[in-house]
Amino acid sequence: MRVTVAAFVVVMSVLATGCTTVAPAASIVISVPVQTASAGASGAPSAVPSTASDSIEPAVSVEPSAAPTAQSATPTPKPSKSPKPSVAAMPNLVVTKVALGADPWLINTDTPLKVTVKNDGSADAAKFLVEAEAVSVDGNTTNDLGQMPVGSLAAGASAEVTFNANVATAGDYTITATADFNGDIDESNENDNTKQLKAAAASLPDLTVTDLTDEPITGGPNEYEFNYTLRNLGTADANNFSVLVFYDAPDGSTGQIDKYEVTNPLPAGDNILKFSDGTLPQSGTNHVYIDVDYGNQVDESDEDNNEAGIDVTVK
Secondary structure, three states: OOOOHHHHHHHHHHHHHOOOOOOOOOOOOEEOOOEEEEEOOOOOEEEEEOOOOOEEOOOOOOOOOOOOOOOOOOOOOOOOOOOOOOOOOOOOEEEEEEEEOOOOEEOOOOOEEEEEEEEOOOOOEOOEEEEEEEEEOOOOOEEEEEEEEEOOEOOOOEEEEEEEOOOOOOEEEEEEEEEOOOOOOOOOOOOOOEEEEEEEEEOOOOEEEEEEEEOOOOOOOOEEEEEEEEEEOOOOOEOOEEEEEEEEOOOOOEEEEEEEEEOOOEOOOOEEEEEEEEEOOOOEEEEEEEEEOOOOOOOOOOOOOOEEEEEEEEO
């Protein structure tokens, strides 16, 4: 009889270890003697050893394998950063300030226009030009105010140039200042070279007194006579203004000599010759003043030049 024990043992071993494939190191053969009955002389069966070699061979051949091992995860290398490309150092010229040097800005008058330029780049700038112009808002008048050179400008430094802003027509203007006007400098930003200023050019009168002259006379006691000129130095006519003439006497007292109105227009650039005569209350040297636009009736470009004086000596 052939008994398949090895197969059972191997299968149980596989189930116990969790292995899927086991190969025995050698074939297992079990020989079991089997007795067969044969009739003896007495007719009783007798046990006779079988001459056949009954062996038990494994029904399943399983090859062993190594126990599974956990695979370690291989880290994914981080991509290396590409170095940033180097940027060449370059200048960058920017107009930071545009300012007129007078208020009001008068037509036909030399008025300083100051322009500040800064190099906010990373390299020095060689020689360049700054240009300025004033254009009326209606576009009908363009005034080229000129060009001013800047020899060089270090990175981070500023320079100031001055133009003469003189326009002939009153009205609203846009003043534009441009650095590197001719494009001589290669800059990191070519779109920030200009700055603008909105300004109104005014046309105003400017009344003053000039040419005071004492005229000696041979009249009665304390009589006097002197001449003076009323002038309009402005750019517009002066209308309806007052003139006051007064004195400081030797003893410190004051008094009025004359006051009158000018009702006819005094055109820009024109003048009126005037004179005054009369009697002063005290002999000796009296200081006589003429105040044009007394009471500030006229809006002028200069309100600080309306008064002038002269010493008048009477006996």
